[in-house]
Amino acid sequence: MENKHINIGLIGYGTVGKGVVKILEENKKIVLRKVGKSVRIKSICDLRPIDRSEFYVKNFKNIIKDHEIDLIVELIGGYEPARTIIIESLKAGKNVVTANKAVLAKYWDQIFTTAQECQKSIYYEASVGGVIPVVQGLSEGLASEEILEIKGILNGTTNFILSEMTKKGVTYESALKRAQEEGFAEAEPSFDTNGIDTANKLAILSSLAWGGWIKVKDISTNGIANLDIEDVLITRDFGYDVKLIGSAQKTKNGIDLSVQPCLVNHEHTFATVENEYNAVMITGKDSGDVLFYGKGAGQLPAASAVVSDIINLSKSIVANTAGVVSDVIYNKNKKIKIIPSGKSRAPYYLRLSVFDKPGVLSKISGILGKYKVSIASLSQPDINDSNYARIIIITHETYRENIEKALKQINATKSIVKYKTVKIKIEI
Numbered sequence: 001m002e003n004k005h006i007n008i009g010l011i012g013y014g015t016v017g018k019g020v021v022k023i024l025e026e027n028k029k030i031v032l033r034k035v036g037k038s039v040r041i042k043s044i045c046d047l048r049p050i051d052r053s054e055f056y057v058k059n060f061k062n063i064i065k066d067h068e069i070d071l072i073v074e075l076i077g078g079y080e081p082a083r084t085i086i087i088e089s090l091k092a093g094k095n096v097v098t099a100n101k102a103v104l105a106k107y108w109d110q111i112f113t114t115a116q117e118c119q120k121s122i123y124y125e126a127s128v129g130g131v132i133p134v135v136q137g138l139s140e141g142l143a144s145e146e147i148l149e150i151k152g153i154l155n156g157t158t159n160f161i162l163s164e165m166t167k168k169g170v171t172y173e174s175a176l177k178r179a180q181e182e183g184f185a186e187a188e189p190s191f192d193t194n195g196i197d198t199a200n201k202l203a204i205l206s207s208l209a210w211g212g213w214i215k216v217k218d219i220s221t222n223g224i225a226n227l228d229i230e231d232v233l234i235t236r237d238f239g240y241d242v243k244l245i246g247s248a249q250k251t252k253n254g255i256d257l258s259v260q261p262c263l264v265n266h267e268h269t270f271a272t273v274e275n276e277y278n279a280v281m282i283t284g285k286d287s288g289d290v291l292f293y294g295k296g297a298g299q300l301p302a303a304s305a306v307v308s309d310i311i312n313l314s315k316s317i318v319a320n321t322a323g324v325v326s327d328v329i330y331n332k333n334k335k336i337k338i339i340p341s342g343k344s345r346a347p348y349y350l351r352l353s354v355f356d357k358p359g360v361l362s363k364i365s366g367i368l369g370k371y372k373v374s375i376a377s378l379s380q381p382d383i384n385d386s387n388y389a390r391i392i393i394i395t396h397e398t399y400r401e402n403i404e405k406a407l408k409q410i411n412a413t414k415s416i417v418k419y420k421t422v423k424i425k426i427e428i
Helices: 015-026 027-037 060-066 082-091 102-104 108-118 133-143 156-168 172-181 197-212 230-236 300-317 358-369 400-412
Strands: 006-012 039-043 071-074 096-100 147-153 240-251 255-266 277-284 286-295 348-355 375-379 386-397 417-424
Touching: 006 015, 006 060, 006 300, 015 039, 015 300, 027 039, 027 300, 039 060, 039 300, 060 082, 071 082, 071 300, 082 096, 082 102, 082 108, 096 300, 102 108, 102 197, 102 358, 108 197, 108 230, 133 197, 133 277, 133 286, 147 197, 156 172, 156 230, 156 240, 156 277, 197 240, 197 255, 230 348, 230 417, 348 358, 348 400, 358 386, 358 400, 386 417, 400 417
Parallel strands: 006 039, 006 071, 071 096, 255 417
Antiparallel strands: 147 240, 147 277, 240 255, 277 286, 348 386, 348 417, 375 386
16 A cells, blocks of 8 residues: 655654654645655654653664565665665665765765665765755756766865964864864764765766766875964965865866865965855866855755655655666776876975075976976075075976875975974965
């Protein structure tokens, strides 16, 4: 007998899970109008008893086995048992909604192969960019496009920290503490601050855009934990803001992938993206640049994206079309060529702390020239130290491997440098 409702099994009742229940209950009429049936929570599983005892189920396997449940929402995060929940739900004939970017990035192949084999759907809008509908925009709104580039600020925690450092001139440690106090950073924030969260999201968008499986290990990843406030302030005076940018660019030689702190000109679109907000720029061959912008962190923005997935997937369930056509075009046999990180080209900002004596600058210029690194501009700001000088160099566009070889030699020449040279990519 056909259900009168779309019944939801929610696995994971944390901050976002509670937000999902709140939105579904407060927006019943909106959901009914859009789906054609009421959508209701039937069961909730969590590690411990919850404040909604009427829904509580101790073992997630009982939710997966429940024939009355149409759709499983996985919100526990992490790799296991999240992977098992998603795979077993699909095999049990259930459609799935998840916000779990880590499990998708790591098990993209297995998850979407299983979804295709079982003819079931998995929606995952909330896994990238919080409330921003970038997954739907990429897979549906830009469905006709040959995607040339994906670039964005994809982590609200790091963007909040960088905004604090830029606007208030505080250290990384002080900005992180403020982010934790405001609820934008975890007590253990390394997943965000080391760039791993951004890399997971970039892997998802890139895999979706180019129809294969781009793994996180393919992405050259550097975070913001070692960023010095000195460089934030210097580059601000030079007309730049520091942002953690995830970038995937299609070139004739393959996909160029990276996550790293970058300098963006004050007039660049990304310079206006502050605090917990995210922005993604997708460039299509025919469409040109398309910008997605919105809150990338917070309970209700993330929950809103999950509920949107629930509504859209429920519409397909009502029409009996969910999973009939694959939502993700994925060919496990398709190999995507990735450019080695050293072959990536960009201009760079360099801050050198050198001994203040004759001949140092010519030696630096010589080493840079040896590795075909051309200087676009050079300045020597005053500092209150007679023992060393600070030199700021902006390079022309160059290969990453060239500048790294040059800096390795410069830093190894103890007669030149007092401290290790700082290098930051300039986004153009």
